[in-house]
Each structure stands twice: as C-alpha cells, then as structure tokens.
Amino acid sequence: MSTPAKKTVTNARKKATAPPTYANYIQGAWVASKNGEVFANHNPADTRDIVGYFPHSTAEDIEAAVAAAAEAYPRWRLVPPPKRAEYIFRVGEILIRDKEAISHDMTREMGKVLKETRGDTQEAIDMAYFVAGEGRRLYGQTTTSELANKFAMTVRDAIGVCGLITPWNFPIAIPSWKILPAILCGNTVVIKPAEDTPLSVYRFVKAFEEAGLPPGVVNLVTGYGETAGAPLVTHPTIRLVSFTGSTQVGRIIATQAADKGKKCSLEMGGKNAIVVMDDANLELAVEGAVWGAFGTAGQRCTAASRLIVHKKVIKKFTQMLVERTQALRVGPGLDPASEVGPVVNQDQLERVLHYIDIGRTRDKAKLLCGGTRLTEGDLAHGYFIAPTVFGDVAPQSVIAQEEIFGPVTAIIPCQDFEDAITIANGVGYGLSAAIYTSDINRAFQAMRDLETGICYVNAPTIGAEVHLPFGGIKGTGNGHREGGVQAFEIFSEWKTLYVDFSGRLQKAQITD
Numbered sequence: 001m002s003t004p005a006k007k008t009v010t011n012a013r014k015k016a017t018a019p020p021t022y023a024n025y026i027q028g029a030w031v032a033s034k035n036g037e038v039f040a041n042h043n044p045a046d047t048r049d050i051v052g053y054f055p056h057s058t059a060e061d062i063e064a065a066v067a068a069a070a071e072a073y074p075r076w077r078l079v080p081p082p083k084r085a086e087y088i089f090r091v092g093e094i095l096i097r098d099k100e101a102i103s104h105d106m107t108r109e110m111g112k113v114l115k116e117t118r119g120d121t122q123e124a125i126d127m128a129y130f131v132a133g134e135g136r137r138l139y140g141q142t143t144t145s146e147l148a149n150k151f152a153m154t155v156r157d158a159i160g161v162c163g164l165i166t167p168w169n170f171p172i173a174i175p176s177w178k179i180l181p182a183i184l185c186g187n188t189v190v191i192k193p194a195e196d197t198p199l200s201v202y203r204f205v206k207a208f209e210e211a212g213l214p215p216g217v218v219n220l221v222t223g224y225g226e227t228a229g230a231p232l233v234t235h236p237t238i239r240l241v242s243f244t245g246s247t248q249v250g251r252i253i254a255t256q257a258a259d260k261g262k263k264c265s266l267e268m269g270g271k272n273a274i275v276v277m278d279d280a281n282l283e284l285a286v287e288g289a290v291w292g293a294f295g296t297a298g299q300r301c302t303a304a305s306r307l308i309v310h311k312k313v314i315k316k317f318t319q320m321l322v323e324r325t326q327a328l329r330v331g332p333g334l335d336p337a338s339e340v341g342p343v344v345n346q347d348q349l350e351r352v353l354h355y356i357d358i359g360r361t362r363d364k365a366k367l368l369c370g371g372t373r374l375t376e377g378d379l380a381h382g383y384f385i386a387p388t389v390f391g392d393v394a395p396q397s398v399i400a401q402e403e404i405f406g407p408v409t410a411i412i413p414c415q416d417f418e419d420a421i422t423i424a425n426g427v428g429y430g431l432s433a434a435i436y437t438s439d440i441n442r443a444f445q446a447m448r449d450l451e452t453g454i455c456y457v458n459a460p461t462i463g464a465e466v467h468l469p470f471g472g473i474k475g476t477g478n479g480h481r482e483g484g485v486q487a488f489e490i491f492s493e494w495k496t497l498y499v500d501f502s503g504r505l506q507k508a509q510i511t512d
C-alpha cells in the first residue's frame with residue numbers, strides 16, 4: 001500500500017510516551033535518521049499500544065547505507081563462502097535462542113497469531129541453516145573444452161551492493177530469503193523493510209551484529225516506500241534490486257531498475273485457487289481451505305482466496321466450510337485462544353471492507369458469513385474483520401480476480417475437471433494452486449496444467465519450505481525464484497573461466 005498508515009511524529013511528542021526509539025544500522029553502528037524524524041509503529045490488535053518509534057529515513061540515509069555497503073563489498077567478496085556461512089550459521093543459533101521474544105514482538109507489530117509468528121521466525125532459522133550449508137557447495141561446473149590442453153569451468157560471482165525491499169506479512173522470513181543468500185554469494189546489502197514491521201527486521205539485524213558480521217555487509221534503513229524505498233531502487237551504486245510486495249509497486253520498481261540497467265527480482269501478488277473435485281476427501285479439503293484462506297488473516301501472497309468446487313459436492317462443502325469459518329476465534333494474536341488476528345493497518349482494513357462491499361453489490365455474490373468489522377469490547381481498538389465466505393461467485397467477478405489480501409474467500413462452482421482448471425488459470429496471477437482429489441490421474445493432470453509456480457495436491461495453497469524454489473508466473477513474478485539453490489541465481493552471476501595450458505595460441509571454432 002502506498003499511503004503511509006503510520007504517522008510521522010516529532011521528537012518532542014515522542015518523548016512524552018514510553019515506547020523505545022530504534023535506529024538504522026549503517027556501517028556496523030546504530031544511528032538515527034539524518035533528519036531526526038521517526039514514525040510510530042502501532043499494534044494492529046490495539047492501536048493504543050505503540051510498539052516503538054523508527055527512523056523516518058530519506059535519500060540521505062540511503063546514501064550513507066549504500067556507501068557503507070559499497071565500502072564493505074571489496075573485502076566481503078573475498079571472504080571464502082564457507083567462512084561467510086559461519087556467520088550465517090551463528091545468526092541461525094541466535095534466532096533459535098531468541099525465537100520466542102522475536103515472535104512475540106512480531107505478533108505485536110503485525111498482528112498474526114503467535115503460532116504463526118513462531119513459524120515465521122522458524123522459517124528464518126531454517127533458511128539460515130540451509131544457506132549456511134550451501135556455503136560449502138555453491139557449485140559451479142567443470143566441463144570439457146573443444147581444444148586440447150584447455151580447461152573450462154564456471155563459478156558464481158558476487159554482484160555488488162543489493163537493495164532489498166520487503167513487505168509486512170512475513171516480517172522476518174522474507175528478509176531472510178533475501179539477506180542470507182545475498183551475503184553468502186559475497187554481496188553486501190541495504191534492506192528497507194515494510195513500514196508496518198521494522199521491529200522484526202531490527203531484531204534480525206541485531207542477530208547479524210551479535211554474530212560478528214563485518215560492518216557494512218548488512219545495513220538497515222527504515223522508512224516509507226516513496227521516501228526510503230524509491231531512493232534505494234534508483235541509487236546508482238545498487239546493482240541488484242530484490243523486491244517482494246504488491247504487483248503495483250513491483251511494476252514501478254521493474255521499470256526503474258530496467259531504466260538503470262539493474263538486475264531485478266520481483267515476488268508480487270497472488271490470486272490462488274484450491275480446486276475441490278467430487279472425489280475429494282471433503283473433511284480434509286475444508287480443513288485445508290480454512291487454513292489456506294484465513295491463516296495470517298488471509299494476508300499471505302499464497303492465500304486461498306478462490307475455492308473452485310465441483311457442482312456435485314458444492315452444497316456439502318459450502319455448508320461444512322461456513323460452519324468451520326463461523327467457529328473461528330478472532331482476537332489478538334498474543335491471546336493463545338485466538339485463531340485469526342487483525343489485518344495489519346487502517347488501509348488494509350478499508351481495502352478489505354471495500355472488496356467485501358464490491359462482492360455484495362457489484363459482483364452480486366452470496367455473502368455466506370462474516371463481511372463485517374468486529375468491534376465488540378477491546379476489538380474496537382484493532383483492525384479485526386470477521387472471516388468472510390462468498391458463495392456463487394462468478395469466475396470473472398472482481399472478488400474472484402483481484403487480490404484482496406484479507407480474510408475473504410470466494411466459492412466458485414465448476415462443472416468438471418477441465419472447467420476447474422480453466423477457471424483456476426483465468427486470472428492475472430500465477431503463484432500457488434492446489435487440488436483435492438483421490439484420482440491420481442487428475443492429480444498429475446492438474447500438476448501439469450495449473451499455471452502457477454507452486455502446486456499442491458491434497459494440501460492447501462500455503463506451506464512453502466525453504467529448500468525448494470518459491471515464486472510465481474504471470475503477474476506474480478519476473479522469472480526468478482527465492483528459496484532453494486535457485487535463489488543463488490538471483491544473487492550471483494555466472495563467470496566462465498578458460499585455462500589454456502597448451503603453451504600455444506589455440507583458436508575456438510577456427511579450423512585452419
């Protein structure tokens with residue numbers, strides 16, 4: 001979202017309140033923004049609770065951070081990858097030690113329930129161990145040469161200073177997908193986290209500091225997209241921009257990066273579908289749909305916002321889904337009884353309620369449950385929305401086409417398997433899809449024909465593991481994958497090396 005959801009405050013007003021003030025991390029030191037301004041980070045479950053104040057940084061701070069990263073780069077790129085990996089391994093150990101505190105802070109600043117923020121932190125831990133292990137691999141190839149007494153091989157080369165821009169829905173997992181492979185490959189980085197979740201990245205960067213990472217290798221600058229993110233993207237020293245966020249902002253960044261000839265990796269929106277066939281285990285499918293649609297209050301790029309259900313089972317499926325949805329306990333993420341937390345901010349609240357209104361009025365879909373903001377008691381101080389299910393949704397309607405990014409899902413009827421695949425593919429995004437079926441042939445046809453980067457059989461659209469590639473096609477991505485060894489394709493360049501030990505001039509392709 002481009003509109004700042006959190007207000008800038010002066011130092012004078014800030015001093016009247018107790019919450020801590022945090023700093024940017026540049027050249028191994030914690031520093032205020034050059035203009036001295038900060039913004040408040042609120043708890044979305046109770047906006048009276050201010051989590052902290054963070055530097056409202058601008059181009060000047062980006063300049064300092066990029067300079068620090070550029071200074072650190074020539075030394076860091078010469079550190080052997082297994083040694084770089086040792087720092088990363090240590091970061092993993094620190095995250096394990098601090099997992100509970102980090103997850104608690106993350107729930108407080110972002111809203112999702114503690115069980116899920118623990119999962120978010122665990123993903124960064126998994127990523128640290130996975131990437132650290134790759135420090136002893138980072139394989140290239142040796143191959144034959146067409147000429148005698150000549151040796152040919154490929155190695156991965158660092159790129160330089162990387163600008164990393166991350167969203168708020170996976171406050172530490174997504175930064176880990178970027179920072180860890182970037183620095184393992186020998187790059188240095190400047191990260192600009194989402195304005196809603198700077199504390200999680202602050203805690204992550206603290207772990208790098210404690211692990212003894214040399215100054216300047218990882219730099220943190222907090223602030224808003226237009227004032228801190230944009231100068232990072234356009235800075236001439238930045239060789240690579242890695243962005244995760246909305247398709248709208250991703251397109252702007254892609255254009256700016258292309259204009260300056262920078263490498264650019266984008267992970268953007270999704271409109272993911274679960275297909276439920278007539279031979280599916282309905283109990284399992286409903287359970288998967290509830291988790292897929294309402295986990296993280298639907299604010300996952302892989303959220304199951306479309307449920308494409310075979311006409312023979314749609315009545316039963318709908319009834320079971322609505323029952324399960326109505327039973328979900330909505331409340332503050334820090335309350336162990338809560339199953340669904342708030343949405344992240346006022347903008348997000350308004351956006352989701354707006355789509356619900358479109359679903360009712362323009363799309364004329366059947367509102368089966370939810371559809372309202374929850375304001376009973378203390379919920380009135382937060383951004384809570386009742387988990388919402390629409391039925392009889394037409395595949396081309398707005399709520400079946402556009403990413404809502406909230407606790408809203410749409411049941412779309414289908415005639416048969418072919419119809420289901422056509423509907424599933426009939427959107428502008430291509431991140432994740434799932435099929436519930438007991439027919440192995442259909443499962444394999446679906447894996448072949450669903451136009452997405454990720455596909456699940458008999459499991460919901462969410463649940464990525466770090467050692468496998470993650471990303472999407474169409475409006476979701478631009479051909480790169482995070483996670484897995486594929487992430488190294490983003491953060492390194494191939495260098496091809498020839499060694500001629502013949503002692504004479506040999507010419508490739510020239511025969512006489």
Ligand code: NAD
Pocket residue numbers: 001002165166167168169170192193194195223224225226228229230233244245246247249250252253267268269270300301403405431471472476
């Ligand atoms: P967003 O695009 O509004 O913001 C993402 C980041 O970009 C933030 O740090 C923001 O400050 C920054 N930004 C905004 N405008 C900028 C500009 N002009 N220049 C540079 N930086 C700018 O997205 P969001 O609301 O934080 O996150 C939600 C979106 O992220 C959803 O669309 C979701 O699908 C997507 N997402 C995708 C993936 C994926 O891997 N495909 C994962 C998580 C989230």
